[in-house]
Amino acid sequence: MTDLAALLEVGGPVAALGGGAAYARARHPGVYWSTVGLPVSTARLLGSYSSVMEACGLTVAPSRLRVLAVKATTRREVRPVPPRRGIIRPTTTGLRLRLRLAPGQEPADVAASAERLRHAWGVHAVYVTPVKPGVIDLRLVGFDVLRKVRMPRKLPAGLLKVPVALREDATAFVRDYRTVPHGLTLGATLSGKSMYLRHLITGLARQPVALVGIDCKRGVELAPFAARLSALATDPEQAAALLPVLIEEMEDRYDLIKARQGIAPDTPDEEITSDIWGLPEHERPVPVVLFVDEVAELFLVATKKDEQRRDEMVTQLIRLAQLGRAAGIYLEICGQRFGAELGKGATMLRAQLTGRVCHRVNDEASAKMALGDIAPEAVAAACAIAPEQPGLAVIGDASGGWSRVRTPYLSLAEAAETCHTSAHLAPDLPALQPFRPAVPVRPVKSPAPVVRPQPTAG
Known part of the structure; x- marks a missing residue:
């Protein structure tokens, strides 16, 4: 005992x-x-x-x-x-x-x-x-940090910098539009692509940046953020009208830069610039970030007339990707599927998109389209993502480097509330005013009385 x-x-x-x-x-x-x-x-x-x-x-x-x-x-x-x-x-x-x-x-x-x-x-x-x-x-x-994502306490901050995910080495993946101006994000249904997009939008919503959206799924992805968007197109017809306005805005900004380059003898060297970031702050136009969700919808055609419209939109997207950086216009192209079979201009557009993010996809061709030309060994890692790991993705850049990342959970209600509270930061761009989405007015809740009224005796 x-x-x-x-x-x-x-x-x-x-x-x-x-x-x-x-x-x-x-x-x-x-x-x-x-x-x-x-x-x-x-x-x-x-x-x-x-x-x-x-x-x-x-x-x-x-x-x-x-x-x-x-x-x-x-x-x-x-x-x-x-x-x-x-x-x-x-x-x-x-x-x-x-x-x-x-x-x-x-x-x-x-x-x-x-x-x-x-x-x-x-x-x-x-x-x-x-x-x-x-x-x-x-x-x-010491352990798998991507199993339960917790972002580091100290995160990089700055204009057009958004900490959007956690890398597998426990450091933050920061989407920096000044360094990587345009990006391509692919992912199948329920792969976490929408969560990645939410983090990008909410991170930029707190900054003095104009947000423009093209969502050909009738706006179901981007409409909840309408309070912070400067423009929103919800079908190919509206997108065909919005893209020429962005092209015109880009050309106006180039005219502003060229006017500044009318070099006078007394102009200091540091004031001579080739993009908007060299302009004085009071003359500098606000940056514009264009989100295109389901880019394949812009390529699909059913009639000869649709084909002509498609070619015009693709050409305008390629022009924005080629020339938009200096004008402060950045692209974030998203979709479930992206391949050369989409039509003329698909591979040319992809070549201009430096940042690549590939979530779980349904076919190896999409992973190759996203990562094959910059990091071929990352294609196998992207194809190995399991459906039980939403938010997990493989990122790559033009340097050939790649790593796995995972975005933390962010509910749609929280993201929409962030955009609503930061709606006052949406810049006033007259050219985009016709495309400004309508925001429903929230009902004002009257506060409950402190003292409940008592009925008087008759």
Whole structure:
């Protein structure tokens, strides 16, 4: 009986701790990492750093001076030299440390051994980021941050910058229109494409930016944000009337830039510009972001007359994509399917869209159309997205880099409320006034009386 009591006294707390750790690891991986994973992985890294680097082939022969110094002071064996390790900095999602590469090494050598380092130190993933020649950042992620998305507390801010998703290395994916002016976003039904679009619109709604929408699904995607939109077209006929107005607005802005370039002898060099961002702030027109949802609807035709209209709209979209950046007009093209079979101009339009976001798609051809020309290896990653992971996407850019991201949940009601409260930020563009969507007036709720009236006795 005494042995049983002693066993319960010792084994009970141990079993409770083990069960609590298993539950936290399954349900709350961030809590598990902070309490258990972080100390264990730090101890593994400190205790096995040199041996792991040697096993991964990331060591080099020591210099002759180092060999002579070791032999003169000690009788220890002279071992190969690993990259010099900096201070370990713990984070809420993993570890970060800076490495100074040994002579003859490059960041690609460490990146090629990332999977080995992951298993050796017991973490979810290892990512390598070059800092400067000879120096890299090693980011260790302790758990799958895309399973339950929580955006970092500190997010980049600025005009036309929108933190829209979380990368798999636990950093924020920021859609920066000044750097990547035009983008293509693809995704099948229930893939999370609409959630991505909501984050973009709500992020831009808080900024002094004109938002224009073309939603050929009768406006069901963009109509909830009508309070913040400067223009909205809900069918191909309205889109055919709206696009020439945007072209004319772009040409007027180019005329403004050219007038500024009428260089006078006393004009300072810093005032000579080739886009609107070089203009004085009081002369600079507001940026315009055009959202096109279901772009395939603009390409589909049923009659000869529709074909002529289609060709005109596609040509206007290509002109906006080619020339809009300098005029402060940016495109965000979205759709379920995008391929060369849509018709003339599809591939030419795609070539102008630098940013690529591919959610789960129904066919490999769409993934190839989105990512195949910039990051062919990302096509397989996009095709492997499961239906049970809405919001998961693969992003790529013209540099050839790609990564997986996932957007956090944002309800349609919250997004619509954000657009309603920021409606006063919608700039006044007279050319777009005929296309301004009608916003239903919200009923004003009268406050309840503090004191309930009592009936008087007759």
